[in-house]
Amino acid sequence: MKRLMKTTIAFILMLMLTVLPACTMSDSAKDLNSSAKNEVGKSGESITLRLTLWGAPNEISVYKKVIANFEAKNPNVKVELQSIPTDYDTKLTTMVAGNDEPDVAMMESGSIALPLAEEGKFLNLQTFLEKDPDLSLDSLVPNITYSSEVGNIIGIAPGPESYALFYNEDAFKDAGLTAPPSKVSEAWTWEEFVEVAKQLTLDNKGRNAADPEFDPKNIKQYGVNIGTFWGAYSNFIYSNGGDFISADGKTFALNQPEAVEALQKLADLVNVHHVAPSPVQAKNIPATNVALQTRKVAMVVDGQWNSSSLADTNTNFNVGVLPVMKEPVSTVVCGMFSIFKSTEHPEESWELVKALIDPEGSIDMLTYGTWMPSLKTWYTEDELVSKWTDNLKSRPSGYKDAVIDVMLNNSHQTPTGYVKNFNKIMDVVTPALDKVWLGQQTAQEAMDAIADKAQAQVKGRRDLE
Template sequence: MRKSRLVIGNTLVLSLLLSACSGSLPASEQPSSKEQAKNTSNEVVNLQFMGWEASPLETDSVKKGIENFMKKNPNIKVEYTPVPGGTQYVSKLLTMLAGNAAPDVFFLGAREYRSFQERNVLLDLTPQFKLEYKLDEFIPSSAQIMEIKGGIYGVSSCTVSPVLYYNKDVFDKAGLPYPPVDPAKAWTWQQFVDVAKKLTIMDGGKVTQYGAYGFEDFGVVIPEMSSNGGKLFANDGNTMAINTSENKTAFQAILDMRKNDGVAPEAKLLENIGMKPAQMLQSGKIGMLVTGSWALQEIATMKFPVGVAALPQFKKAVTIGQAHVHSAWKNTKHPKEAWKLISYLSSEEYQTDLISSGLWMPNRKSLYTQEGIKKWFNTKVHPEGFIELVPYIRDAEADPRTLISNIKVNAIITEEMDKFWYASQAADVTLKNIESRGNKELATK
């Protein structure tokens, strides 16, 4: 899953599509009581379920969960359609909604969730949710993301957070201590950079091994900003608060790691050498990799000695949490069956297998207790010391980008950050542009 981390594409196209989906559905289009009664009979109901293809491993895991659901609910047949992630998925879903042909249930990126809800295309799940769950059963970041003005329009199945992975062989060869997994002992930023320098190897003027990779993803920039006392948005959530000295320090430190210290490659390096980040870590081309916790599912299959640790800190150890939600189309003809599927996709039963595989982390407080951890902890997947990282993920701050409904702000951030990373735009200018452009967009609501 990632994604829960979808890239916002052509914002003009998306906004037009979203506008086409807006407005309440007339009562004449709502499922009649006769139809709903029919759906509760023994007649087989067909549900269309759409998600994104983040990786073949993830898709296989989701399909196994669906098979289990159908065994338990023989009167419900679920047809799952995985779609390539990124812009393709968002565009396809919006087009289907605009054409009144959306799937009954679908993955919805956490950063798109509020925008979709605001356009009145999601089934209100609040009554069913309150009958089965209490919001405080969920970890804080998941609860904060799901709830919109007291209502629930999408239910999460998990959480994911950026963490630091490292290749133990690379560290052993260099004779260096491993990064601390305990957030209370997390390396300072300077300690981290010093180690990255020692792990960077040159051969004839060419770097053959980099110390670290992955910090230029904005999902990683955010926790480093927060670690230094910075914020993306003001407390009211309606204005930006990014243009501060705390955030400038974090921005500049990450850029300096590549441009001045030479311990990290450009993100475009992957395109040039045709390798995934996990493969770079496995092969020793990088010593440390920061990426989402979901990467453990793939890394665990690669059979090399991997370690996991808390992110480096400026003033305090911070990570952020987010994940996709499962929502239902407001115009589904099978609201009861759609809820049954959504509820199952958030159940401990469904989560446990996928957490055990290394793909996700739990969204329920009960799965972070000593007894709860036993249900999913897998010594073949979770690295030594992983247990110490569990509270770090449980208590993660909600990704602030998931708490606004105007998705154009995320596109603005991407545009300005690209100029900062690759076009030598100064940190001061970047922060100022993001704040001024973002506030102008937020004010248009």
């Protein structure tokens, strides 16, 4: 078809030069090329875009709706959806190795996207954002774009997530305690948080952790569960002024005072205050929705995506702002959509990405509680905010202050987005931290012991100008 079009254009061009001698060749060519492009856009050269992603059945259902709407608006474009529910990274890597890359793909920043970006596999989405009349970098929520280097955006998140403090309201009422604050200006200090957690931690005889007779070996309700995933504890490292690597990107930083102090305070919840389960004890703690419903725990630090599963239970739950060590912070984590450089249809692929991150298209995911919107206006304009928060069990009374306001004003990018070689660094860090959570070493001892090995994996930061 391309060869036929070139032949047709050449013939028409010769004809126009014959009948319109007053036109210069450059003017005629320019006008004709413009007309040809407009005709393709109007008549619609039939093209197919391949989209790969993962997701639960309800998420795939939403994507199918988005695709159907996109195809209706773009009748010349067919989207071939390829859902890969398991071993996504491995299967996509195999596709890339076999030169069988999709046009658009969902990516996770730490595991596959940034390594592929360093191989130059993706288009720079910043060039699209800079010229698009409908979408710009400023219109997106903070910390939801991923870059291989400054100025080279390789992915945009369709549904960002942040962390918050979920809690069982009945547990607080039974203990005679005031519920956690939802406003950042009223956030608990770490010390206040620990004292509340003690009141909520009960042994099998109903004594709380502040009672001298409390039995830490027979706990029926823990005050809090934070877990040992880096996404959860990163909130407190950032809150305490720490980081995974230094500001100049040259030095491993988890053995520095700010990070060590945060890690130690988290470990002390388990081993000193006995208000949180150890990794061994946590094996008997169910997922957040069940843990709060059954009162295995009274509070959980977890991602806002738990709103959906909690809404499906009869738990009387709410959400508060995270406790603060020095500054209020919530880490943003999310998947992203990227466009492979090998696509033959970059403009159409960009329009598909725009459709995938459009909150209107994913409204079911927003109201269900799984996602948050990617556009700032959906956090700041009352009419739009009400679409995904009003009168919904998945969005309890504390949600707007504890989650929406924090997302806009107190969020921090996931370390996978800016720490180069993050997974290799964490391969060294995680086993060492297991000794901290189990009380076998202090945070300082554990991080100092692996500092040299971790330093060998430090490759810099992506957010440096």
